[in-house]
Amino acid sequence: MxxxxxxxxxxxxxxxxxxxxxxxxxxxxxxxxxxxxxxxxxxxxxxxxxxxxxxxxxxxxxxxxxxxxxxxxxxxxxxxxxxxxxxxxxxxxxxxxxxxxxxxxxxxxxxxxxxxxxxxxxxxxxxxxxxxxxxxxxxxxxxxxxxxxxxxxxxxxxxxxxxxxxxxxxxxxxxxxxxxxxxxxxxxxxxxxxxxxxxxxxxxxxxxxxxxxxxxxxxxxxxxxxxxxxxxxxxxxxxxxxxxxxxxxxxxxxxxxxxxxxxxxxxxxxxxxDGEGATKFVTVQVNGGGNHQECLDVAYAVAHSPLIKTALFASDPNWGRILAAVGYAGVPNLDVSKIDVFLGEVCIASQGGRSPSYTEEQGAAVMAREEITIRIELGRGDCSETIWTTDLSHEYVKINAEYRT
Amino acid sequence: MxxxxxxxxxxxxxxxxxxxxxxxxxxxxxxxxxxxxxxxxxxxxxxxxxxxxxxxxxxxxxxxxxxxxxxxxxxxxxxxxxxxxxxxxxxxxxxxxxxxxxxxxxxxxxxxxxxxxxxxxxxxxxxxxxxxxxxxxxxxxxxxxxxxxxxxxxxxxxxxxxxxxxxxxxxxxxxxxxxxxxxxxxxxxxxxxxxxxxxxxxxxxxxxxxxxxxxxxxxxxxxxxxxxxxxxxxxxxxxxxxxxxxxxxxxxxxxxxxxxxxxxxxxxxxxxxDGEGATKFVTVQVNGGGNHQECLDVAYAVAHSPLIKTALFASDPNWGRILAAVGYAGVPNLDVSKIDVFLGEVCIASQGGRSPSYTEEQGAAVMAREEITIRIELGRGDCSETIWTTDLSHEYVKINAEYRT
Structure with missing residues (x-):
């Protein structure tokens, strides 16, 4: 895989x-x-x-x-x-x-x-x-x-x-x-x-x-x-x-x-x-952070959210799950009205809600790819961080649940 | 379920x-x-x-x-x-x-x-x-x-x-x-x-x-x-x-x-x-912490580890995954030689390794239950915290991957 x-x-x-x-x-x-x-x-x-x-x-x-x-x-x-x-x-x-x-x-x-x-x-x-x-x-x-x-x-x-x-x-x-x-x-x-x-x-x-x-x-x-x-x-x-x-x-x-x-x-x-059960290679890029740690906190919240990972597996452009993960990453005094989220080149969310220009078809086209970039613009400063992760598939559960049996 | x-x-x-x-x-x-x-x-x-x-x-x-x-x-x-x-x-x-x-x-x-x-x-x-x-x-x-x-x-x-x-x-x-x-x-x-x-x-x-x-x-x-x-x-x-x-x-x-x-x-x-796809009700109890936050950090590390959650789904008494999660919970100066881990009433790990008295059969008997308590004794102080969680099943991935389709 x-x-x-x-x-x-x-x-x-x-x-x-x-x-x-x-x-x-x-x-x-x-x-x-x-x-x-x-x-x-x-x-x-x-x-x-x-x-x-x-x-x-x-x-x-x-x-x-x-x-x-x-x-x-x-x-x-x-x-x-x-x-x-x-x-x-x-x-x-x-x-x-x-x-x-x-x-x-x-x-x-x-x-x-x-x-x-x-x-x-x-x-x-x-x-x-x-x-x-x-x-x-x-x-x-x-x-x-x-x-x-x-x-x-x-x-x-x-x-x-x-x-x-x-x-x-x-x-x-x-x-x-x-x-x-x-x-x-x-x-x-x-x-x-x-x-x-x-x-x-x-x-x-x-x-x-x-x-x-x-x-x-x-x-x-x-x-x-x-x-x-x-x-x-x-x-x-x-x-x-x-x-x-x-x-x-x-x-x-x-x-x-x-x-x-x-x-x-x-x-x-x-x-x-080559991650366990991986069907997608996902880049999570966070820009505009006030410091590197908050960029990483946001990136890892997104990369570790089982809800986002299962949406990636399903090729579902589920922008609500991404906004929610950004929201609970623990960044102090986060102004959600300044945040933009991009899936590939498509702006899926801006100012805390769905982007006015966004259509489900645009998101679905990006999600259908094997390699996907989620880019989050925090609008707070000049720091950036990038991490890489996978989706969460049936195969991951199967591999890890059945490994010793 | x-x-x-x-x-x-x-x-x-x-x-x-x-x-x-x-x-x-x-x-x-x-x-x-x-x-x-x-x-x-x-x-x-x-x-x-x-x-x-x-x-x-x-x-x-x-x-x-x-x-x-x-x-x-x-x-x-x-x-x-x-x-x-x-x-x-x-x-x-x-x-x-x-x-x-x-x-x-x-x-x-x-x-x-x-x-x-x-x-x-x-x-x-x-x-x-x-x-x-x-x-x-x-x-x-x-x-x-x-x-x-x-x-x-x-x-x-x-x-x-x-x-x-x-x-x-x-x-x-x-x-x-x-x-x-x-x-x-x-x-x-x-x-x-x-x-x-x-x-x-x-x-x-x-x-x-x-x-x-x-x-x-x-x-x-x-x-x-x-x-x-x-x-x-x-x-x-x-x-x-x-x-x-x-x-x-x-x-x-x-x-x-x-x-x-x-x-x-x-x-x-x-x-x-009634959690999504839940087949187990899991209590994670952390005792002997130096403060409440470190007890919670350990408890959430265990409760959120996909590897532990899939092992719970598989009823696999995988003590190595639990020790590893305790180890990366970020507790400062953790002395692993003081840590005991219990699955139900069974001591599965002590002093940083498998408990000498532990047998796979004992662990499997606890894991077969629908309600399981994982108890971690940190040996650092008098604080305790308890949280509750579920396993990670095929059904969870199915529900969350296929929700909108």
Whole structure:
């Protein structure tokens, strides 16, 4: 059911970054469920992780280690290692130590990532038994295989790639992601890995990943649930023959930032396009806010309203539900007489009521599309925010109600 | 599909309060869609109304007038008079003026209420043509008829009644409500009317309605949407031969308060039991909070999570989804190791993971029930909050996606 999501585009190799996959038989025999990524020595890693207070064991370990010297990222699917208490933490460390022992690196140079069922013990032995096979598979050309390897209930692999030139040198940014629902039933969900061969100082890289995630991964929502396992990592191998970027200024940084933003945006939006039961890809844009928070409050009220989501599923241009959601978003002293709402290019509501020029046929024509933009003009200031979401379909209920049966 | 909601109980007449219904043919010919309630002279009225910034025209008029001398409450179904701009406001005033002219009261003594489709002009002439028939129907015994008259897509009428004795005098509290979804597609939704023959000073009555609504109507949620038309009114006719209650203290006030709370709770919970597509009646109780707001934040995070709601529909004891929702509720410095979660009497999670004593069979046995309590112990303090909600079923999506087709 993925909306506007085709086969993987060309994923350019990133010098200094290799990927390998193997089968540990965690949930199903033969499924490729272990992915190892290796960064060249001198690589820098930065990341953002879930804000959920119940974060999974591997997230805790990754947070501790990601600002140090990182050489390996170890991912398993089929088991989230979440809700597993102190044993889960020990298990996450144990698999990292096993990979470190084989490869001769310090165990703190290995970051663990898990996605899958919550609350079941991590099958440490199965994972450790598959490490050598995944190491043997390492190649800079295995992005597509890794994109498939990190999938759980995703229906399609997700990846994006950009290249740009600077002083005659080609710089690459390539990334992959997985999602499906924001949390699957017992699945703990979103992972993103984006690598570049640019050389970037640690603090610049951390600011860049936070900025890019805030504009992409943190602006998508399927059902409003925030997973215990979400992680998005940005790796800079520094193999490109260019000077280190030590400040967030200048032409090289500008080019890199744009390429990173593009890749983040494409792999984040791919998660929405492949959302559970999604039949529509919906952009909610809020303009004219007095500040960014009120724009986000309005956008999320619209994106999370089950009434709007079911109307989108039904292709019903139900402007009354949109106005009502704007009205309860909690914006202080909202003057409803200043608000305009657009569906695509059609003004459906103005001054707190149906737009005089609006006809049901105009709205129905926009709603019939697979990709729909809802634009809300608050008329209070200069701030804007945009988020992306899906509709709420019969299929969503079916997937989430029947997942474990 | 209403969960645990039977035929109307006995609704005791309230001296000084009469109800009459008639058919104006607003949406369907023959449907009783106009309800008039008459309060005896000297009655006091208090109310709480929607917090939605897009509030409907009748809500604006009712807010202006409800603290004055009120003699009539005029309700129509089939049209919400919401999103109708200045014309809607004029229309609401016009119907009130028409009723005032027939009955010889000041027009500000009439409060208007509308529920139904958003964004269509109020059919003023049809409503005004039905006023005399509704007046002719006025009777203290027509509570059940009025409960049916205010229904829109409710499947059953909703009402409750209590009586108590004080100094040999019987005091009555009787109420009715309507709901269905929190907002039906284009329906704008919740109305509650509760009357008593106690004599209560205006300020005490206003505090009482706010307190009772906060414990009942403001603690129910079906889909998290807040309607543009919600109103809950408390009328005290003062016909009981007892002294006026001028302070929120003393034995008489205590008895009245309990009876009012009981009636509010019963008619508010009836809205959830008859929620769109509801197959479960779910109590979410949060104990041990550091303050009331964090208890509510956790309770609403759980009650609004589509993943938990679909698990409830599937009778799936999915403790991972509950922990995840508690984790993203935004409680500052949440110590997950102190949290216990109970499904009915069964401890399903403790110290941030699955409870050691828990078995899937125990959880499944609770989930199989129609009425389920999810209890969360935060271990941070002494505050508690309880809210009531429903599951998310195929039927909900069907109702809301196909409403206008």
């Amino acid at each position: 993925a909306v506007g999501l085709g086969p993987l585009p060309t994923l350019h190799p990133v010098p200094g970054f290799e990927l390998g996959i193997a089968s540990a038989g965690i949930k199903r025999p033969g499924r490729k469920d272990v992915v190892i990524m290796r960064c060249a020595e001198g690589s820098r890693v930065a990341g953002v992780t879930t804000t959920n207070a119940f974060c999974a064991a591997p997230v805790i370990v990754t947070r501790e280690r990601m600002h140090g010297l990182v050489r390996y990222l170890l991912t398993n699917t089929g088991n989230a290692n979440a809700g597993t208490g102190p044993q889960g933490l020990a298990d996450a460390r144990h698999t990292c130590a096993a990979l470190a022992a084989i490869t001769g690196v310090d165990e703190t140079a290995v970051l663990p990532f898990s996605t899958g069922v919550i609350g079941e013990p991590l099958p440490v032995q199965k994972i450790e038994a598959a490490l050598q096979a995944a190491l043997d598979d390492l190649s800079p050309d295995h992005w597509a295989e890794a994109a498939t390897g990190i999938m759980t209930t995703d229906t399609l692999p997700k990846g994006a790639s950009r290249q740009f030139q600077h002083d005659g040198v080609t710089v690459t940014v390539t990334g992959i992601s997985k999602g499906a629902g924001m949390i699957r039933p017992n699945m703990a969900t979103m992972l993103g890995y984006i690598a570049t061969d640019a050389k970037v100082a640690g603090s610049v890289l951390q600011d860049l990943v936070r900025d890019a995630a805030n504009k992409s991964f943190n602006r998508i929502t399927i059902d409003g649930d925030t997973s215990t396992n979400d992680c998005c990592m940005l790796i800079a191998t520094g193999q490109a023959a260019l000077p280190e970027i030590t400040e967030a200024t200048g032409e090289l940084f500008g080019k890199l930032r744009q390429a990173v933003l593009d890749v983040f945006m494409e792999v984040a939006q791919a998660i929405v396009r | 209403a969960v645990g909601l039977g035929p109307l109980p006995t609704l005791h007449p309230v001296p000084g309060f009469e109800l009459g219904i008639a058919s104006a043919g607003i949406k369907r010919p023959g449907r009783k869609d106009v309800v008039i309630m008459r309060c005896a002279e000297g009655s006091r009225v208090a109310g709480v109304t929607t917090t939605n910034a897009f509030c409907a025209a009748p809500v604006i008029v009712t807010r202006e007038r409800m603290h004055g001398l009120v003699r009539y409450l005029l309700t129509n179904t089939g049209n919400a008079n919401a999103g109708t701009g200045p014309q809607g406001l004029a229309d609401a005033r016009h119907t009130c003026a028409a009723l005032a002219a027939i009955t010889g009261v000041d027009e500000t003594a009439v409060l208007p209420f509308s529920t139904g489709v958003i964004g269509e002009p109020l059919p003023v002439q049809k409503i005004e043509a039905a006023l005399q028939a509704a007046l002719d129907d006025l009777s203290p015994d027509h509570w059940a008829e009025a409960a049916t008259g205010i229904m829109t897509t409710d499947t059953l009428p909703k009402g409750a009644s209590r009586q108590f004795q004080h100094d040999g005098v019987t005091v009555t509290v009787t109420g009715i409500s309507k709901g269905a979804g929190m907002i039906r597609p284009n329906m704008a939704t919740m109305l509650g009317y509760i009357a008593t023959d106690a004599k209560v000073a205006g300020s005490v009555l206003q505090d009482l309605v706010r307190d009772a609504a906060n414990k009942s109507f403001n603690r129910i949620t079906i889909d998290g949407d807040t309607s543009t038309n919600d109103c809950c009114m408390l009328i005290a006719t003062g016909q009981a031969a007892l002294p006026e209650i001028t302070e929120a203290t003393g034995e008489l006030f205590g008895k009245l308060r309990q009876a009012v709370l009981d009636v509010f709770m019963e008619v508010a919970q009836a809205i959830v039991r």
